[in-house]
Amino acid sequence: xxxxxxxxxxxxxxxxxxxxxxxxxxxxxxxxxxxxxxxxxxxxxxxxxxxxxxxxxxxxxxxxxxxxxxxxxxxxxxxxxxxxxxxxxxxxxxxxxxxxxxxxxxxxxxxxxxxxxxxxxxxxxxxxxxxxxxxxxxxxxxxxxxxxxxxxxxxxxxxxxxxxxxxxxxxxxxxxxxxxxxxxxxxxxxxxxxxxxxxxxxxxxxxxxxxxxxxxxxxxxxxxxxxxxxxxxxxxxxxxxxxxxxxxxxxxxxxxxxxxxxxxxxxxxxxxxxxxxxxxxxxxxxxxxxxxxxxxxxxxxxxxxxxxxxxxxxxxxxxxxxxxxxxxxx
Amino acid sequence: xxxxxxxxxxxxxxxxxxxxxxxxxxxxxxxxxxxxxxxxxxxxxxxxxxxxxxxxxxxxxxxxxxxxxxxxxxxxxxxxxxxxxxxxxxxxxxxxxxxxxxxxxxxxxxxxxxxxxxxxxxxxxxxxxxxxxxxxxxxxxxxxxxxxxxxxxxxxxxxxxxxxxxxx
Numbered sequence: 373x374x375x376x377x378x379x380x381x382x383x384x385x386x387x388x389x390x391x392x393x394x395x396x397x398x399x400x401x402x403x404x405x406x407x408x409x410x411x412x413x414x415x416x417x418x419x420x421x422x423x424x425x426x427x428x429x430x431x432x433x434x435x436x437x438x439x440x441x442x443x444x445x446x447x448x449x450x451x452x453x454x455x456x457x458x459x460x461x462x463x464x465x466x467x468x469x470x471x472x473x474x475x476x477x478x479x480x481x482x483x484x485x486x487x488x489x490x491x492x493x494x495x496x497x498x499x500x501x502x503x504x505x506x507x508x509x510x511x512x513x514x515x516x517x518x519x520x521x522x523x524x525x526x527x528x529x530x531x532x533x534x535x536x537x538x539x540x541x542x543x544x545x546x547x548x549x550x551x552x553x554x555x556x557x558x559x560x561x562x563x564x565x566x567x568x569x570x571x572x573x574x575x576x577x578x579x580x581x582x583x584x585x586x587x588x589x590x591x592x593x594x595x596x597x598x599x600x601x602x603x604x605x606x607x608x609x610x611x612x613x614x615x616x617x618x619x620x621x622x623x624x625x626x627x628x629x630x631x632x633x634x635x636x637x638x639x640x641x642x643x644x645x646x647x648x649x650x651x652x653x654x655x656x657x658x659x660x661x662x663x664x665x666x667x668x669x670x671x672x673x674x675x676x677x678x679x680x681x682x683x684x685x686x687x688x689x690x691x692x693x694x695x696x697x698x699x700x701x702x
Numbered sequence: 703x704x705x706x707x708x709x710x711x712x713x714x715x716x717x718x719x720x721x722x723x724x725x726x727x728x729x730x731x732x733x734x735x736x737x738x739x740x741x742x743x744x745x746x747x748x749x750x751x752x753x754x755x756x757x758x759x760x761x762x763x764x765x766x767x768x769x770x771x772x773x774x775x776x777x778x779x780x781x782x783x784x785x786x787x788x789x790x791x792x793x794x795x796x797x798x799x800x801x802x803x804x805x806x807x808x809x810x811x812x813x814x815x816x817x818x819x820x821x822x823x824x825x826x827x828x829x830x831x832x833x834x835x836x837x838x839x840x841x842x843x844x845x846x847x848x849x850x851x852x853x854x855x856x857x858x859x860x861x862x863x864x865x866x867x868x869x870x
Binding site for chain 2: 450453492493494497498500501503504505507508511512514515523526527530531534537554
């Protein structure tokens with residue numbers, strides 16, 4: 373690589389990172405708005421409609437409100453960890469998106485720029501490692517708040533997220549066997565003939581259930597179950613630190629939707645009348661809609677049943693499915 | 703460039719490793735340990751061993767240390783002075799540490815004469831830490847030790863389940 377092409381490559385990468393970051397932030401803002409609107413529609417309400425036309429400026433009003441609120445740190449809290457916990461959450465949630473491919477390669481002055489922040493050849497494992505680190509944000513938030521509700525929320529989510537990481541990881545193994553690669557870019561390329569969901573439907577169901585539990589979304593939102601735990605691990609958080617947890621939850625939701633699209637629905641592949649990243653965006657939006665739909669449909673389950681379901685049903689089933697996939701491939 | 707990165711990571715690894723021992727609050731000790739594990743995985747990355755680096759974070763930082771932290775959180779947050787009085791443990795640990803140090807220095811000076819990788823198939827530097835080459839070695843050359851290890855782990859799992867059986 374010559375010096376000139378290196379500079380082009382570097383500038384393109386920096387622009388790419390900025391674009392992805394801003395796009396993620398905007399998607400989070402409008403995802404919160406969309407969630408409120410969709411749930412309102414499903415419950416025969418109107419939803420936010422005061423700020424701007426049909427309430428479209430509501431997310432910005434919410435962000436401004438959260439910025440201007442007083443930032444409290446409880447007297448008994450461990451101050452350093454109390455501040456560190458939301459940072460870990462938001463950092464890992466955004467970092468996870470860096471290996472997701474969202475478009476075809478583009479060529480600027482003979483320099484190939486893939487539309488993906490980094491193409492790791494262990495992309496899938498990297499994502500799993502990031503999800504594993506993500507747990508610390510919630511656990512440390514629960515512990516450092518020095519409050520019983522927070523601690524219970526933290527412990528619950530710790531157990532829940534560790535348990536559901538297993539089927540989440542195992543559900544991807546079938547895909548890896550079909551695509552012969554751990555790089556998400558090669559996985560997309562391997563789906564050019566047909567999407568992997570056609571062959572891996574059971575794995576997709578396992579993936580979907582585990583990803584809902586992994587993001588702590590309803591009906592599996594036990595770490596923040598309101599009737600039992602006030603707000604779980606972020607009970608003591610206010611102002612911007614609360615907003616960071618909120619952003620982290622939605623960012624992980626977007627990343628997991630993007631991962632589901634990449635693994636099972638052909639990523640950015642689609643008919644050529646729309647550009648690839650538009651296809652990617654549409655598919656991710658449909659997955660996100662599914663997440664919201666679930667939240668509006670199902671009541672919260674019971675915590676012990678959730679754990680029992682994982683260890684006695686989901687885990688053996690996903691192991692069995694890997695065996696079946698292997699047997700078919702051989 | 704590589705040397706500078708290694709120096710930064712090496713210093714971080716040593717500082718965080720000492721932090722694990724010196725820090726008096728157990729939760730902070732655990733966090734030092736996590737940072738140490740992540741630093742080590744970055745050192746693996748500089749050696750082109752991506753798989754090992756990611757697995758290091760995934761298994762140790764992501765699973766093992768979460769369980770450690772889980773246990774620490776259940777314990778009451780009383781800080782005991784672990785360094786106050788001279789006790790029996792110190793008399794055992796210090797000679798052991800000296801022996802370990804001597805062993806490390808001996809191995810470094812003797813120039814690693816133990817043949818671990820003499821008959822290894824030749825690998826290119828880029829592919830060395832990759833999944834494909836690792837899988838080839840693990841499932842062809844070292845298949846029997848690999849299976850025995852998994853069997854030992856299985857025994858450990860069964861043992862753990864047996865110890866926690868409901869009638870106790």
